[in-house]
Amino acid sequence: MYGHFKLGWTNWEGNTWTNYKAILGLLGALGPAISAIIMTAVIDGKNGVRSLLKRAVKWRVNIVWWLVALYFWWLVCSILAATYGFTSIKNIATGFAISLINLPGLILIIQLPTLLIGMFGEELGWRGFALPRLLNKYNPIISSLLLALLWMFWHAPLAVFQEWRGNLPIDQFLLHYMLLIVPMTLIITYFFKKVKGSVLLAMVFHASINLTFNAYSVALRLDESYTAILKEKLIIALWIIAGIIILHYLYKTYISQPKNKIQNAELLST
Numbered sequence: 001m002y003g004h005f006k007l008g009w010t011n012w013e014g015n016t017w018t019n020y021k022a023i024l025g026l027l028g029a030l031g032p033a034i035s036a037i038i039m040t041a042v043i044d045g046k047n048g049v050r051s052l053l054k055r056a057v058k059w060r061v062n063i064v065w066w067l068v069a070l071y072f073w074w075l076v077c078s079i080l081a082a083t084y085g086f087t088s089i090k091n092i093a094t095g096f097a098i099s100l101i102n103l104p105g106l107i108l109i110i111q112l113p114t115l116l117i118g119m120f121g122e123e124l125g126w127r128g129f130a131l132p133r134l135l136n137k138y139n140p141i142i143s144s145l146l147l148a149l150l151w152m153f154w155h156a157p158l159a160v161f162q163e164w165r166g167n168l169p170i171d172q173f174l175l176h177y178m179l180l181i182v183p184m185t186l187i188i189t190y191f192f193k194k195v196k197g198s199v200l201l202a203m204v205f206h207a208s209i210n211l212t213f214n215a216y217s218v219a220l221r222l223d224e225s226y227t228a229i230l231k232e233k234l235i236i237a238l239w240i241i242a243g244i245i246i247l248h249y250l251y252k253t254y255i256s257q258p259k260n261k262i263q264n265a266e267l268l269s270t
Helices: 020-055 063-083 089-109 112-137 140-160 170-194 199-219 224-253 257-266
Strands: 002-007 010-015
Touching (some): 112 140, 140 170, 170 224
Antiparallel strands (some): 002 010
16 A cells, blocks of 8 residues: 555655565564563563563553653743744644643544554663663663663664655764754653653653654744754753753762662562
8 A cells, every 4th residue: 555654753655565664664663672572581481571561551650740741842842932932922822732632632643653663662672671671780871871872773774764864964864863862861761760660651752752843843833944943952952851860860879879779670560
């Protein structure tokens, strides 16, 4: 069937089932989850796989963190848009009010294939399997940096396709991608610890990132130049937020390290 193949920022034309780029994209999206299930089965057996999949549907989390998962990125973009005068406060207020109602539905409807394939495929591997084990050995900062390297390495081969990197040369795209993935990984690590290891919430948080990045400029009727500027400012904002998180973890390291180790171990079993 001819049509669009869209996964996160990837948007390819052609037959989804015969286009080798689309197939590589699907395999790339599902690879971390498949690896996580296989490795968990080898290490922890059936009970480990059952626990992993249970965390993938863990929805009983404080409502505050559901709101963060749904609206954090839209709020950040709204603050940036207002600060740099990309659009009027009235338009931002209207857009945010509409998003309060529509965003959960948009994630489920527009992002449902991405949520089921891309977000499940990635988050089961990155946050479901890898992150808890990294946190058992390293602090959240080192764990996030190692996971960011793994995340970037996994997606790096797609940079050879122009449909993925846009008009940027490969080296510039990879640098831009690194500047995005590193702070994003630190932020998601903080979020993941707060939601007690819920892979489901990590999936929603990740899907919300993609939806906001893809749709925000359209919602505010920004032209191409303003959209590019907004993305640049957004990366700066991500680094500021990640910097605050790093300072938070550095502070906690000296006062509650034993407690953090116990909590990290619980992420594998809750």
